[in-house]
Amino acid sequence: MQMKVAPSLLSADFLRLEKDVEMLNAAADIIHLDIMDGTFVPNISFGFPVIEAVAKKATVPLDAHFMVVNPGAWIERCAEIGISMMSFHLEAAGRKTRGLLRTIQSHGMKAGIAVNPDVPIEKLYPYIGEADYFLIMSVFAGFGGQKFIYESLDRVFSLRKKLDSAGNGAMIEVDGGVGEGNAAALSEAGANILVAGSAVFKSASPSKTIAAIRNPR
Numbered sequence: 001m002q003m004k005v006a007p008s009l010l011s012a013d014f015l016r017l018e019k020d021v022e023m024l025n026a027a028a029d030i031i032h033l034d035i036m037d038g039t040f041v042p043n044i045s046f047g048f049p050v051i052e053a054v055a056k057k058a059t060v061p062l063d064a065h066f067m068v069v070n071p072g073a074w075i076e077r078c079a080e081i082g083i084s085m086m087s088f089h090l091e092a093a094g095r096k097t098r099g100l101l102r103t104i105q106s107h108g109m110k111a112g113i114a115v116n117p118d119v120p121i122e123k124l125y126p127y128i129g130e131a132d133y134f135l136i137m138s139v140f141a142g143f144g145g146q147k148f149i150y151e152s153l154d155r156v157f158s159l160r161k162k163l164d165s166a167g168n169g170a171m172i173e174v175d176g177g178v179g180e181g182n183a184a185a186l187s188e189a190g191a192n193i194l195v196a197g198s199a200v201f202k203s204a205s206p207s208k209t210i211a212a213i214r215n216p217r
């Protein structure tokens with residue numbers, strides 16, 4: 001499966017964001033933006049002033065991952081600034097999930113549902129046919145630089161099997177602790193977008209690392 005790499009800006013050097021966005025324009029498929037509210041997750045990242053600045057400079061699609069209690073509040077603004085993909089957590093949205101997917105899509109964006117590692121994967125099945133993509137967290141949301149949870153591979157595999165049997169081609173994005181070492185296994189399990197923060201930005205050659213994640217051996 002052709003893999004797309006979505007480096008997470010959370011691990012970038014915020015004093016030289018422009019250079020990092022230029023590097024990602026040339027080397028990456030997607031730019032992943034982690035938005036945290038300090039309540040859904042015990043951390044705060046960055047907000048719209050930063051996202052808008054990145055959007056002005058980015059030429060590759062922007063993927064906004066909302067780790068917030070009330071994702072619905074930000075849909076319109078995301079659409080206005082040209083976000084292509086918007087995901088929110090099932091744990092935060094609960095019964096509002098279906099409506100949020102539709103609203104995101106009606107604003108011309110791809111809609112994704114994210115889940116932390118402790119959410120049973122079957123909870124995503126009712127949304128097959130409605131979500132454009134599923135974001136499987138392979139660490140607990142909130143911080144970059146955590147260790148990949150190995151069992152995530154089984155979760156990706158189960159979801160891909162379920163999608164295949166439903167004849168659905170939704171994308172599976174995997175986020176957390178991803179790098180050259182597990183990209184091949186994730187691809188085999190059925191992932192098609194890999195988010196990588198520290199693996200890319202701590203690398204001596206971020207663009208080479210992105211290419212290696214995209215075409216794992």
Ligand code: DX5
Nearest residue numbers: 141142144145176177197198
């Ligand atoms: C964690 C974020 C991730 C994170 C990934 O809450 O959703 O996107 O930045 O960083 P690494 O690749 O370092 O685990």
Ligand code: ZN
Nearest residue numbers: 034065175195
């Ligand atoms: Zn993320």
